[in-house]
Amino acid sequence: MKIIVEENYEKMSNRAALLLASQIHLKENSKLGLATGGTPMGMYNKLIEMYNEDEVDFSQVMTFNLDEYCGLSKENPNSYHYYMFDNFFNHINIKKENVNIPDGMTEDYNKECREYESLIENAGGIDLQVLGIGANGHIGFNEPAEKLNVMTNVVNLSKETIQANSRYFENEEKVPKQAISMGMATILKSKRILLLASGKNKVEAIKATVSGKISTGVPASLLQTHPEITLIIDKEAAALISEDNISANCELEIKY
Numbered sequence: 001m002k003i004i005v006e007e008n009y010e011k012m013s014n015r016a017a018l019l020l021a022s023q024i025h026l027k028e029n030s031k032l033g034l035a036t037g038g039t040p041m042g043m044y045n046k047l048i049e050m051y052n053e054d055e056v057d058f059s060q061v062m063t064f065n066l067d068e069y070c071g072l073s074k075e076n077p078n079s080y081h082y083y084m085f086d087n088f089f090n091h092i093n094i095k096k097e098n099v100n101i102p103d104g105m106t107e108d109y110n111k112e113c114r115e116y117e118s119l120i121e122n123a124g125g126i127d128l129q130v131l132g133i134g135a136n137g138h139i140g141f142n143e144p145a146e147k148l149n150v151m152t153n154v155v156n157l158s159k160e161t162i163q164a165n166s167r168y169f170e171n172e173e174k175v176p177k178q179a180i181s182m183g184m185a186t187i188l189k190s191k192r193i194l195l196l197a198s199g200k201n202k203v204e205a206i207k208a209t210v211s212g213k214i215s216t217g218v219p220a221s222l223l224q225t226h227p228e229i230t231l232i233i234d235k236e237a238a239a240l241i242s243e244d245n246i247s248a249n250c251e252l253e254i255k256y
């Protein structure tokens with residue numbers, strides 16, 4: 001696990017965008033796994049900037065989003081469909097047919113989850129998966145629990161996550177209680193993984209993610225088993241980690 005600590009959010013976002021662009025330069029039809037939330041917004045903005053400067057071409061890229069709220073339509077501004085098109089896809093030359101996001105309005109959730117897994121498999125798997133992290137250590141919507149889902153599934157959101165995500169909704173009541181999320185194996189099967197974290201409220205989650213202990217109580221800690229994982233985090237999110245308290249398989253690189 002490589003941990004790169006940047007001085008601030010902007011530098012974290014720029015470095016993440018460069019990593020995605022280099023993946024696309026390496027393989028123009030890369031399969032990217034994408035995340036929503038506040039954290040990757042800066043990265044998406046930088047990638048749009050790079051696209052406008054002709055530095056990256058998305059015409060052959062295929063994407064798979066991590067998750068979607070149950071019961072929100074694509075037109076709902078709080079859906080992850082809406083987020084992705086509004087913040088990223090509408091501003092680059094990606095082909096709509098190459099965009100994959102679970103359907104939160106499906107009539108058959110089990111079928112939707114199984115088909116999502118097949119889509120990823122038939123595409124040859126994800127080359128680079130981008131992740132954010134919840135303050136409780138969740139990735140995608142895989143919440144801390146005794147048992148985690150292996151494959152894409154419907155999950156119940158924790159009170160903490162509902163509360164955290166309510167900032168985007170009118171009030172907490174309006175936040176869906178369930179979501180479709182890639183499972184832990186879906187995520188861990190990706191060839192490379194990039195996790196981004198920024199700000200003080202992620203310090204505990206980051207510390208637990210890199211500590212060297214693996215627990216379903218901190219889903220992100222399972223990432224320590226992946227051979228090609230990079231964390232790009234800012235100084236604030238990294239405040240509780242040092243060479244002394246990270247796992248021996250972590251390599252810490254401070255960039256400021």
Ligand SMILES: N[C@@H]1[C@@H](O)[C@H](O)[C@@H](COP(=O)(O)O)O[C@@H]1O
Pocket residue numbers: 035036037038039040066067131132133134135139140141161165
């Ligand atoms: N399902 C998403 C996660 O994929 C995301 O990582 C997390 C953190 O969001 P933020 O980046 O806004 O802190 O929020 C949501 O719960």
